[in-house]
Amino acid sequence: MSHIRQAIHEDLPTLLAFEQQIIATERPMDPTLIQDQPISYYPLEEYLDAKDTQVLVAENHDGQVVGSLYGQIRPRKPFFQTSHLGYIGFMYVKPEHRGKGLAEALIDNIRNWFNHQGISEIILHVYASNERAIKAYEKIGFVHHLVEMRLDQTAKGST
Structure with a gap:
């Protein structure tokens, strides 16, 4: 059984290590x-104190931090509802600790905060090639909404 709680400054070394694991996964x-x-990627220390951001951690039964997530309230352009x-x-x-x-x-807790x-x-944003993450988010109820496309003008064959 896990425990979800708000992250504190003492969690920062673990959170920074998690960030580097995310970056290592996403670089390819x-x-x-x-x-x-x-x-x-993230100004985590600032997020810990921000009023518009909630950083959460998951602890295992031994109190070890084994997961993380942040939720942030962001303004929208005036043409949205x-x-x-x-x-x-x-x-x-x-x-x-995956698959447990x-x-x-974590998402249920941040949904409650929102x-x-x-x-x-x-x-949320997820790389199109990160099929494992996409499946996990779909299982929770997220749906595809907007596709971001990219053109590399330095790539071979571009004019």
Whole structure:
């Protein structure tokens, strides 16, 4: 059985390690990422104190942090029906703890937080080639909504 709680500053070293695991997984999926030097996706320390962001961790029965997720309230452009939406990022579960419902528990908890903030729509981004993650998100109820396309003008055959 796992426990979901809000992340604290003492969790930061673990969270930063999780971020590097996410980056290592995603680098082969994205040729636009810097490949030969360290990068960071998230200002995690800032997120821990931000009013519009909730960082959650999953702990195993021993109190070890084994998963993470953040939810963030983001403004929308004025032509949408709602002024803000929820954004989910930083989903990570240690490999040995996958398949145990931790991702779903983290998302359920962040959904509750969004509901309490009056947020009714939640989005996330996932690489099209990350089939395992897509299946996990679909299982929870996410649906494909928008396709981002890319043209590499430096690629062979481009004019």
